[in-house]
Amino acid sequence: MADPTEETIAAIATALSPNEGGIAVVRISGPDAEKISKEILSIPGKQIWASHHIVYGYVTDQDGKDHIDEVLVLILKSPRSFTGEDVIEIHCHGGLVNVERVLQRVLSQPGVRRALPGEFSKRAVLNGRIDLTRAEAISQLIAARSQRAAQLAMTGLDGGIQAQINPLREHLLNQLSEIEARIDFEEDLPALNEIEILSQLNEVKAGLSKLIDEANKGQVLHKGLQVALIGLPNVGKSSLLNRLSGQERAIVTSHPGTTRDLLESAIILQGVPITLLDTAGIRTTTNAIEKEGINRSHQALGSADVVVLIFDLSIGWSEEDAALLSKIPIDVPKLIVGNKSDLKASPKRFPKGTQSSRILPDIRISALNGEGEKEFIDALLRACGASDLNGIVLALNDRQKDLAAQAIGSLEKIQQTAENRLPLDFWTIDLREAIRSLGEITGQEVTEELLDRIFSRFCIGK
Ligand SMILES: Nc1nc2c(ncn2[C@@H]2O[C@H](COP(=O)(O)OP(=O)(O)OP(=O)(O)O)[C@@H](O)[C@H]2O)c(=O)[nH]1
Ligand SMILES: [Mg+2]
Structure with a gap:
């Protein structure tokens, strides 16, 4: 089987509603996006087919004669697209039947398949176009049920979560290298200032606790209350x-x-x-x-x-x-x-x-x-604990919150390790664990399997 990112995928990227929607967008992403589009389109006159240009034309039927729809086509070449791959967006007319007809025409071509839920976003992350926290923020933005919830999601999309978590993770990485240096070169370095390290770790813990606290409040805005x-x-x-x-x-x-x-x-x-x-x-x-x-x-x-x-x-x-x-x-x-x-x-x-x-x-x-x-x-x-929400600018989602809590748990274990006077190797085990949890929030340390799990909860076409 081909590497998933080698495959070309297509889906309807806009909301579907019968009898409604002036326009709808069919998105195609992958190496064959251009070839497939040209195969099903009829572009009259001398128009420029180039990246970040729009051309006007028709989606035609199999024989290339009858028109299926009149469309505008947006061309976005790799790497300057949402997924980082070649992307073609066909802006067709809305309504359930029409859009599905256009999508079917795209899917009738060899080398393209229907995109899985969240697959465009997953590719965007894998190709380094956006980090995981931004991809998740987009999903929350789409699902927002109030203005405030949308505003919170937008902070995530602007990189707010990444900006909070990264420095904490960096901090832990620095502490880890301090400790590891002592393990490797015990004789050459001054003794470890354990109190100092523990107080640094406590600071990180406090930072994470604050984020969890805000997440709890902020989630009320996303999930709502019964x-x-x-x-x-x-x-x-x-x-x-x-x-x-x-x-x-x-x-x-x-x-x-x-x-x-x-x-x-x-x-x-x-x-x-x-x-x-x-x-x-x-x-x-x-x-x-x-x-x-x-x-x-x-x-x-x-x-x-x-x-x-x-x-x-x-x-x-x-x-x-x-x-x-x-x-x-x-x-x-x-x-x-x-x-x-x-x-x-x-x-x-x-x-x-x-x-x-x-x-x-x-x-x-x-x-x-x-x-x-x-x-x-x-x-x-x-x-319902939702009165004091004005100060909140950022809210981790459930997944991110659980990971932040896991990181706190690991940092607390180090405290115990220190109290029990266990060797430094034990410190590094839990510290690494905390670093890994934070890396999973930002996507710096995620497996393909985990990504699949996260993105499968996204909507189709995203
Ligand atoms: N004066 C006054 N009457 C009210 C007020 N609220 C409701 N009512 C009246 O009280 C009656 C019952 O109101 P509902 O809202 O149907 O009461 P409910 O609790 O839903 O009743 P059930 O569905 O039977 O359980 C109606 O005649 C309302 O107009 C109020 O604040 N002041
Ligand atoms: Mg009643």
């Missing part, structure tokens, strides 16, 4: 969902037991993508449909990142509310919200004594007139 609104019937769960989504998403009536099914609404609060779950009001009922709805409410309790328990201020905090509160899993952050603050409040308030660390101070709102909405949103974001 927030379940629960409460007794008629407390105003659906009204609150409608207010936060800015539309009449859920049916609201004065009839207890209106909502019978889980209802989702995707909203963005201060840059954080949030999936709100409206649930059926929980009570004892004999109605089979409502029962099933209540079952689903209980399920939603288990999967939510935060549970918002709503009660009716005009009725006051009741034993049923307390019973409901006790059903929420202990480790899920909970926000107690008193709704209908526009009505005369009952003296039965949420008892302060029952507050634990996972229950936040109660909030009073009116889903009817919007009173307390801002305080509610702030409290909600605080409850």
Whole structure:
């Protein structure tokens, strides 16, 4: 089999949508990109076929007579292209059927095959056009669900992650050479200043911890949060969902037991993508449909990142509310919200004594007139640890975060090695391990197999 980078690959690089898309792009990359394109194109007049030029023409059928589509063709010769290989981009008309026809015509040629997910990006990395952190940032940029998430991904694309990790890795490499020199030339060099080395390693550890901390916060921006609104019937769960989504998403009536099914609404609060779950009001009922709805409410309790328990201020905090509160899993952050603050409040308030660390101070709102909405949103974001996101400029993804944590683990082992007065060889083992973990983040130390695993999660055409 040919070396994978010797093969020419092709895929649709733009999003596919039926009946939509003024244009779409079919990308071809590899040594035969030019030859294949010329075979299927008819280029009228005297146009210049040269790198970084655009030519106008038609994709033709097998006989070269009938036109399949009218297109613009972008020519990018190696190494000045995204993949570093010869790349031809055929900008054709959009719509599902048309683009697929153009791609099929390309694939009908010998020596070209359909690209695997992320294969263009993988080649870009292998050919040194971008580093691994930038390739992953592109994937995050495409998947961004909010402006803030896109902005964070862009920092990665600008090389921000590489710029943070590289100096830390360099630092460790320097320490490693210090130690190795002592192992190799023990007699010729002054004794190792172990305290100094350990303090340097601690600095690296602190740098990594900070990155992990920011990653945890930043991931909220990428992944978003599931927030379940629960409460007794008629407390105003659906009204609150409608207010936060800015539309009449859920049916609201004065009839207890209106909502019978889980209802989702995707909203963005201060840059954080949030999936709100409206649930059926929980009570004892004999109605089979409502029962099933209540079952689903209980399920939603288990999967939510935060549970918002709503009660009716005009009725006051009741034993049923307390019973409901006790059903929420202990480790899920909970926000107690008193709704209908526009009505005369009952003296039965949420008892302060029952507050634990996972229950936040109660909030009073009116889903009817919007009173307390801002305080509610702030409290909600605080409850999920997403309130203080403005300072974050960079966020490692899960893979990078795990590797940073592994590096910290290795550095901690060195601390122990030192305390146990073990020989210097033991220091180098863990130090090398830490260096390798950081190298895997940036792609300086990755195997082809690992790259395959990373890029297989990318979308097709990227
Ligand atoms: N005065 C006042 N009425 C409200 C407020 N929020 C909701 N309501 C009213 O309370 C009633 C119930 O509201 P819903 O939003 O349907 O309540 P729910 O919790 O979804 O009820 P179920 O789906 O039956 O569990 C409706 O008549 C709403 O207009 C509020 O803040 N103030
Ligand atoms: Mg409802």
